[in-house]
Structure formats: structure tokens, C-alpha cells
Amino acid sequence: MVLLALVAAGQAFAAEPAPKxxxxxxxxxxxxxxxxxxxxxxxxxxxxxxxxxxxxxxxxxxxxxxxxxxxxxxxxxxxxxxxxxxxxxxxxxxxxxxxxxxxxxxxxxxxxxxxxxxxxxxxxxxxxxxxxxxxxxxxxxxxxxxxxxxxxxxxGVTAPQAASTRTTASHQGAKGGAGIWDETAWDEGVWAP
Structure with a gap:
């Protein structure tokens, strides 16, 4: 039982992410x-x-x-x-x-x-x-x-999207047509042609 507690504590300690x-x-x-x-x-x-x-x-x-x-x-x-x-x-x-x-x-x-x-x-x-x-x-x-x-x-990190791309704006779509960013899913980079 003590061994199980030590293993669990060690896993919890190891799971803490390193500072960014x-x-x-x-x-x-x-x-x-x-x-x-x-x-x-x-x-x-x-x-x-x-x-x-x-x-x-x-x-x-x-x-x-x-x-x-x-x-x-x-x-x-x-x-x-x-x-x-x-x-x-x-x-x-x-x-x-x-x-x-x-x-x-x-x-x-x-x-x-x-x-x-x-x-x-x-x-x-x-x-x-x-x-x-x-x-x-x-x-x-x-x-x-x-x-x-x-x-x-x-x-040493990836930049988030520009704040200006968070609002719906017309853009040239990948297939040549106009498209818009989906405001509700901008974090996922959803493109709506």
C-alpha cells in the first residue's frame, strides 16, 4: 500500500510541466x-x-x-x-x-x-x-x-493569430474563392470558404 502511494506521488510530481x-x-x-x-x-x-x-x-x-x-x-x-x-x-x-x-x-x-x-x-x-x-x-x-x-x-513559442483575424473578415479562399474566418472557432483555424 505504501509502495502504491509512493508510485502515485512520483507520477504526480513527474506530470508537472516544466516552466515555459x-x-x-x-x-x-x-x-x-x-x-x-x-x-x-x-x-x-x-x-x-x-x-x-x-x-x-x-x-x-x-x-x-x-x-x-x-x-x-x-x-x-x-x-x-x-x-x-x-x-x-x-x-x-x-x-x-x-x-x-x-x-x-x-x-x-x-x-x-x-x-x-x-x-x-x-x-x-x-x-x-x-x-x-x-x-x-x-x-x-x-x-x-x-x-x-x-x-x-x-x-521560443508559436505566436497566436493576430487579434484582427478574430473578427469576421473576407479573405481569398484556398480554392480561389472568397472565404471568412469562423469567429466561433478561430482558435482552431477553421476556414469557411
């Missing part, structure tokens, strides 16, 4: 524009990056954004500290915010296309443990999907 991410929380620094990128580009991308992180990561990763950072560190200190590009500086910010890691991001242009580069920094080890660059496209209309793809690659 190497850390439990992340602070996202404001995106910095590089080169000849529009100065308004980071403002557009900051919100997209935060919402994509929260959507892709789900509840397993606590995401702290610029407004949280401003509230904790004060606006002036935030402006001074985000100017640093060194990993050690970012690790200090993470420690002050009580998070395990930081994502630092830059946006620029390359060959007429926008490029987003993300660096995920481990606070305890004060080193970058993952980097990813994603071409966002030539126009701001391409940003939503590009940011979600960059976040998915950085986190």
Missing part, C-alpha cells in the same frame, strides 16, 4: 530608434511590443512596461537609465524593478525596411541570453505581425 520560460518576469525598456528611423517609430512599437509579449507569453510571464517603470523609477531617472546599452546597466534596472529579466529593443531601417531587434537580458547573471532581429516590412501596417513574430522567436 527561463524566468518568471520581464521589464520591457522603451524602444530606441536607430539610424534614420522615424523618431515616432518607438512610440508606435512600444505598445505593440507590450501587447504582443502579454499575448504570446500568457500568464506564465509577468510583463512590466514603460508606465510601470516610470512609476517605480520616476520619469527623469527612466530617461537617464534607458540611454545605457550595457547589459550590466539593464540588470541593475531589473533588480530595482523586482523582475528576473529585461527586454531591450531597438528599431531602425535597413534597405528601406524597418527592423526590430530584441535582446533578453537575465538580471541575475547580468548577461544577454537571447537575441532576435525581425524585419517588420516597409510600412507601419506590417508592424503588428512583425512584432508578434519577433516576440514569438525571442520567447
Amino acid at each position: 520560460f527561463p524566468v518568471g518576469s520581464v521589464a520591457v525598456l522603451p524602444i530606441k530608434a536607430k539610424g534614420n528611423a522615424k523618431k515616432s517609430l518607438p512610440d508606435v512599437l512600444d505598445d505593440l511590443l507590450l501587447s504582443s509579449l502579454q499575448t504570446v507569453a500568457g500568464p506564465e510571464l509577468r510583463v512590466v512596461g514603460k508606465s510601470d517603470i516610470d512609476a517605480m523609477l520616476g520619469f527623469e531617472k527612466t530617461k537617464d537609465t534607458v540611454g545605457c546599452n550595457e547589459v550590466a546597466c539593464a540588470a541593475e534596472i531589473a533588480g530595482a524593478l523586482g523582475v528576473d529579466s529585461i527586454i531591450s529593443a531597438t528599431a531602425g531601417t535597413l534597405g528601406g525596411k524597418y527592423v526590430l531587434t530584441l535582446v533578453w537580458i537575465d538580471q541575475k547573471q547580468a548577461k544577454a541570453f537571447k537575441r532576435h532581429s525581425e524585419t517588420l516590412g516597409k510600412s507601419e501596417e506590417d508592424f503588428d505581425n512583425g512584432v508578434r513574430m519577433a516576440v514569438s522567436a525571442l520567447l
